[in-house]
Amino acid sequence: MVQSVATQCPACAGRAQHQSRQLTHRLASTSNRCQGTQCVQNNHWGKSVCKSRPRTCIVLQAIAQPEAAVVRETLPVDPSAVHPSSRAPTDFEYDAVIIGSGIGGLTTATQMAAKGAKVVVLEKYVIPGGSAGHYHREGYTFDVGSSMMFGMGHEGTTNLITRALSAVGKSLDTVPDPTQIHYHLPHSEAHPEGLDVKVWRKYEDFVEELSERFPHEREGVKKFYGECWAVFNSLNSLELKSLEEPRYLLGEFAKHPIACLTLASYLPSNTGDVARKYIKDPELLSFIDIECYCWSTVLAEHTPMINAGMVFCDRHYGGINYPRGGVGRIAELLVEGLQERGSHIEYKANVKDIIVKGKGEQQQAVGVRLADGRVFRGKAVVSNATRWDTFEKLLAHEEMPKSESLFRKRYKKSPSFLSIHTGVCADVLPPGTQCHHIIVEDWQTMESPLGTLFVSIPTLLDPTLSPDGTHIVHIFSPDWIDNWKSLSAPQYERKKEEVADALVKRVEAFLPGLTEATVFREVGTPRTHRRFLNRDDGSYGPIPSRRPLGMLGMPFNRTSVQGLYCVGDSTFPGQGVNAVVFSGFGCAHRVLCDQGKQAVIPLLDQGYNSLLAAVRDRS
Ligand SMILES: NC(=O)c1ccc[n+]([C@@H]2O[C@H](COP(=O)([O-])OP(=O)(O)OC[C@H]3O[C@@H](n4cnc5c(N)ncnc54)[C@H](O)[C@@H]3O)[C@@H](O)[C@H]2O)c1
Numbered sequence: 001m002v003q004s005v006a007t008q009c010p011a012c013a014g015r016a017q018h019q020s021r022q023l024t025h026r027l028a029s030t031s032n033r034c035q036g037t038q039c040v041q042n043n044h045w046g047k048s049v050c051k052s053r054p055r056t057c058i059v060l061q062a063i064a065q066p067e068a069a070v071v072r073e074t075l076p077v078d079p080s081a082v083h084p085s086s087r088a089p090t091d092f093e094y095d096a097v098i099i100g101s102g103i104g105g106l107t108t109a110t111q112m113a114a115k116g117a118k119v120v121v122l123e124k125y126v127i128p129g130g131s132a133g134h135y136h137r138e139g140y141t142f143d144v145g146s147s148m149m150f151g152m153g154h155e156g157t158t159n160l161i162t163r164a165l166s167a168v169g170k171s172l173d174t175v176p177d178p179t180q181i182h183y184h185l186p187h188s189e190a191h192p193e194g195l196d197v198k199v200w201r202k203y204e205d206f207v208e209e210l211s212e213r214f215p216h217e218r219e220g221v222k223k224f225y226g227e228c229w230a231v232f233n234s235l236n237s238l239e240l241k242s243l244e245e246p247r248y249l250l251g252e253f254a255k256h257p258i259a260c261l262t263l264a265s266y267l268p269s270n271t272g273d274v275a276r277k278y279i280k281d282p283e284l285l286s287f288i289d290i291e292c293y294c295w296s297t298v299l300a301e302h303t304p305m306i307n308a309g310m311v312f313c314d315r316h317y318g319g320i321n322y323p324r325g326g327v328g329r330i331a332e333l334l335v336e337g338l339q340e341r342g343s344h345i346e347y348k349a350n351v352k353d354i355i356v357k358g359k360g361e362q363q364q365a366v367g368v369r370l371a372d373g374r375v376f377r378g379k380a381v382v383s384n385a386t387r388w389d390t391f392e393k394l395l396a397h398e399e400m401p402k403s404e405s406l407f408r409k410r411y412k413k414s415p416s417f418l419s420i421h422t423g424v425c426a427d428v429l430p431p432g433t434q435c436h437h438i439i440v441e442d443w444q445t446m447e448s449p450l451g452t453l454f455v456s457i458p459t460l461l462d463p464t465l466s467p468d469g470t471h472i473v474h475i476f477s478p479d480w481i482d483n484w485k486s487l488s489a490p491q492y493e494r495k496k497e498e499v500a501d502a503l504v505k506r507v508e509a510f511l512p513g514l515t516e517a518t519v520f521r522e523v524g525t526p527r528t529h530r531r532f533l534n535r536d537d538g539s540y541g542p543i544p545s546r547r548p549l550g551m552l553g554m555p556f557n558r559t560s561v562q563g564l565y566c567v568g569d570s571t572f573p574g575q576g577v578n579a580v581v582f583s584g585f586g587c588a589h590r591v592l593c594d595q596g597k598q599a600v601i602p603l604l605d606q607g608y609n610s611l612l613a614a615v616r617d618r619s
């Protein structure tokens with residue numbers, strides 16, 4: 001159980017009762033004097049924070065609100081944090097009722113609204129964006145999930161986030177990140193100090209740095225990443241819409257035959273196989289594994305080559321760009337664009353059931369029912385919930401379609417994340433620190449729970465996200481919900497603190513003094529992700545349960561239930577913000593075609609989709 005330690009601030013005798021062991025420790029080890037309104041700047045954790053921004057002084061916060069210092073679940077539960085939305089009308093049949101305001105759901109909604117459709121987005125929580133939302137605490141703006149954004153460039157066709165925003169007349173100021181990731185990897189005979197690699201924005205600089213670390217694999221490095229460019233350049237020449245719509249596909253084949261054939265040839269292939277064609281050094285192959293694992297949560301042999309092409313090249317082409325104001329600005333702007341076009345979003349709208357008429361092949365989704373009993377009717381229902389939530393909870397009253405049983409054989413839930421959001425004194429960061437880091441101490445435990453550490457410091461790119469004199473350090477690591485079950489409330493709180501303390505210590509390998517420099521901390525577990533993101537087991541998304549055929553097994557947006565579509569990371573091409581934006585483009589396009597609002601060639605459409613359904617239902 002967390003010890004409630006009656007530590008007294010040296011100058012506030014008796015007034016500060018701090019529950020956080022960490023804070024207590026800091027108070028005990030400081031020569032700080034709290035003067036009631038302002039702290040003296042002579043300790044190793046307060047510094048300019050205390051002097052220049054008394055409001056952010058943790059001592060004062062803790063005195064005023066002892067609970068502010070308690071480590072607790074992340075994300076706001078305060079109803080005043082609810083984003084503005086009025087109750088959406090229910091006496092109306094919408095073109096689409098969209099369950100969830102993740103980026104997949106919002107992209108579908110805005111793409112449809114931009115074409116004149118009337119939609120409603122029903123969000124259970126109080127902010128938009130799901131795992132790509134952000135929340136505010138004590139002067140900090142914390143990104144709920146990762147702060148690393150692809151797809152925000154200005155050229156080509158793969159700048160999907162830029163395009164989604166511009167479809168509803170919005171744009172975002174972004175800050176270019178000079179590196180994608182700074183890797184801190186295990187030591188070996190060849191790299192006794194540890195393998196240290198930075199993925200520079202400029203492709204040639206990255207390839208040169210990696211080749212210097214593996215001079216005997218210079219050719220292999222060039223050829224492997226070169227093949228990724230073949231995939232990316234093909235993607236980046238196509239207009240990206242629904243792969244379930246043959247008229248569009250034929251048009252793209254006619255305009256860009258080589259690009260389409262290239263992509264078709266890569267659909268069944270995995271990154272590990274391509275890497276092994278060119279690279280023999282086991283340490284370099286482990287590097288390719290972590291290059292995949294850190295966004296797909298599986299090793300290279302289970303990561304589709306098309307996705308690797310996208311990630312390994314867009315970081316150099318459009319670059320990694322941080323949205324000024326925080327990742328949640330993307331969702332906030334999409335919501336603005338949606339509302340400006342006369343469509344609706346309602347928060348605290350918990351969808352309990354998808355309403356279905358008919359049986360078997362005649363099943364048709366016609367609306368949804370909220371927990372408060374209200375019914376929203378729609379010509380289409382689009383679920384941005386995971387497939388597990390959609391078919392096992394929202395459709396629990398219906399028989400599971402065969403295609404969904406097959407999906408469950410091919411894919412399983414990935415782990416969730418343990419997430420530590422901290423505010424730290426700015427001077428703990430050595431000059432030249434990069435924004436995103438991956439730490440692996442031992443290749444053998446890279447995939448174990450809490451084995452790989454992810455660190456993001458978004459305030460290096462946008463300092464307005466935290467109070468003056470501080471930075472945000474977000475530490476996260478894959479973990480399973482089972483590790484957090486069957487704990488009493490005090491056990492749960494204590495475990496969160498212990499695990500967070502241990503992870504922060506490990507990050508000290510490259511940020512010495514981090515523990516002492518921490519002035520704010522909140523910890524989220526897989527349970528937090530399950531509760532606030534409404535994702536089964538808090539999962540980050542589907543991962544193949546056996547060696548996949550590239551992306552061929554991943555379902556598109558239509559489902560076996562007529563009028564019901566899925567969008568988000570449970571659909572092609574999987575996890576990632578720009579991936580779910582693609583899924584949203586495809587979903588909106590397919591729904592609009594099905595509703596006669598975009599042109600199709602009826603016979604061809606029918607034939608092609610029967611073929612896709614046959615493939616999807618194939619055991
Ligand atoms: N850097 C990055 O690339 C980055 C950063 C953050 C997130 N992501 C990605 O975003 C992906 C997830 O996006 P997504 O679009 O699939 O969705 P999501 O899981 O982020 O959002 C789904 C939303 O639906 C809501 N919801 C679920 N069930 C509901 C119900 N019954 N009633 C009402 N609302 C409900 C949830 O509250 C949530 O807001 C992840 O795969 C992750 O990779 C990536």
Ligand SMILES: CC(C)=CCC/C(C)=C/C=C/C(C)=C/C=C/C(C)=C/C=C/C=C(C)/C=C/C=C(C)/C=C/C=C(\C)CCC=C(C)C
Nearest residue numbers: 146148263264295307310436437454455573575576579582
């Ligand atoms: C017939 C048919 C069907 C076909 C034919 C052929 C063709 C035309 C084809 C086409 C195809 C296509 C178009 C495809 C597309 C694809 C795509 C768009 C993809 C995308 C992808 C993306 C991705 C994957 C992304 C991802 C990302 C991520 C996940 C991220 C994450 C991050 C994180 C986690 C963070 C990290 C951190 C640190 C390091 C700190």
